[in-house]
Amino acid sequence: xxxxxxxGGASLGGPSPGHPLPDAGRPxxxxxxxxFGPYRGFSDFVLASPRRQFWLLLIVxxxxxxxxxxxxxxxxxxxxxxxxxxxxxxxxxxxxxxNYTRFFxxxxxxxxxxxxxxxxxxxxxxxxxxxxxxxxxxxxxVKRDNQMLFLMLLLVPFWVGEVVRIYAVxxxxxxxxxxxxxxxxxxxxxxxxxxxxxxFSLSVGIIYLTALYMLMPLYSALEKIxxxxxxAAADLGAGAWTRxxxxxxxxxxxxxxxxxxxxxxxxxxxYATPVLLGGPGTTLFSQVISGFFHVAxxxxxxxxxxxxxxxxxxxxxxxxxxxxxxxxxxxxxx
Numbered sequence: 001x002x003x004x005x006x007x008g009g010a011s012l013g014g015p016s017p018g019h020p021l022p023d024a025g026r027p028x029x030x031x032x033x034x035x036f037g038p039y040r041g042f043s044d045f046v047l048a049s050p051r052r053q054f055w056l057l058l059i060v061x062x063x064x065x066x067x068x069x070x071x072x073x074x075x076x077x078x079x080x081x082x083x084x085x086x087x088x089x090x091x092x093x094x095x096x097x098x099n100y101t102r103f104f105x106x107x108x109x110x111x112x113x114x115x116x117x118x119x120x121x122x123x124x125x126x127x128x129x130x131x132x133x134x135x136x137x138x139x140x141x142v143k144r145d146n147q148m149l150f151l152m153l154l155l156v157p158f159w160v161g162e163v164v165r166i167y168a169v170x171x172x173x174x175x176x177x178x179x180x181x182x183x184x185x186x187x188x189x190x191x192x193x194x195x196x197x198x199x200f201s202l203s204v205g206i207i208y209l210t211a212l213y214m215l216m217p218l219y220s221a222l223e224k225i226x227x228x229x230x231x232a233a234a235d236l237g238a239g240a241w242t243r244x245x246x247x248x249x250x251x252x253x254x255x256x257x258x259x260x261x262x263x264x265x266x267x268x269x270x271y272a273t274p275v276l277l278g279g280p281g282t283t284l285f286s287q288v289i290s291g292f293f294h295v296a297x298x299x300x301x302x303x304x305x306x307x308x309x310x311x312x313x314x315x316x317x318x319x320x321x322x323x324x325x326x327x328x329x330x331x332x333x334x
Contacts (some may be wrong), residue, residue, distance in 0.1 A: 083299035099305035221255025
């Protein structure tokens with residue numbers, strides 16, 4: 001009986017002669033790594049405080065942002081002070097401010113620069129007026145279960161490239177486009193209306209391309225506003241317009257500021273849209289800048305300087321607007 005128990009125990013739970021048990025006391029890779037002196041010292045140093053842990057997690061994103069975003073901007077800033085670029089053995093490269101003074105000394109560059117800032121500001125306001133009702137309807141009148149479906153439907157056109165969407169606008173506004181065909185079919189016009197290569201076609205294209213960047217911040221801000229705020233205002237006798245003006249709009253200013261900043265900065269730097277949809281009277285500053293990079297010689301530093309001027313101006317305008325939004329938001333909170 002004892003022999004059977006011992007043999008059964010060996011067959012059920014004991015090691016077999018051909019398959020010995022692994023060494024339970026032998027550490028694995030991570031065990032050997034944690035026991036390694038330099039690694040152990042580094043981990044003890046990093047994990048000693050929450051601040052060090054935070055910087056350890058932040059270092060990789062910071063390197064990525066610097067290399068892919070700030071790096072090219074700093075390189076462009078350096079090029080803007082050079083006398084010639086790309087470097088040439090036949091010319092001595094030095095530093096100068098003439099690339100910046102050329103913008104202020106030649107009035108031909110001021111007009112497209114001012115036009116770009118004014119045009120972008122007006123289109124940002126138009127995009128806000130158009131997309132605010134859409135965001136409001138989506139956040140306040142669509143069931144929460146269906147909101148993601150509507151957002152996906154609005155995102156579908158943005159799955160294709162910018163140039164493809166521009167050509168869609170060109171097909172829509174062309175002489176044989178859908179709008180002119182519909183107007184002729186209704187008998188409202190006899191000849192096609194020349195929509196293309198005007199300020200109207202450029203405005204439609206930019207609003208269409210930047211609408212999503214306005215919609216998402218507005219929807220995010222409006223969706224966070226509790227519904228009982230409007231209900232409480234209605235119980236106190238406030239009408240629909242008063243509720244919107246005193247409750248909804250002030251509480252959505254954060255989304256307004258974010259959306260307007262995105263649309264303004266994107267529209268000031270657009271290049272393909274004004275080239276394909278604009279005309280001689282709608283030349284924007286991005287087209288002027290591109291001209292310096294498309295010619296031979298030492299014009300690249302001038303283009304880089306003009307790019308820096310446009311970047312600084314756009315950031316200054318958006319910064320002032322956000323300061324205004326922050327001031328209004330503080331007044332609402334008080």
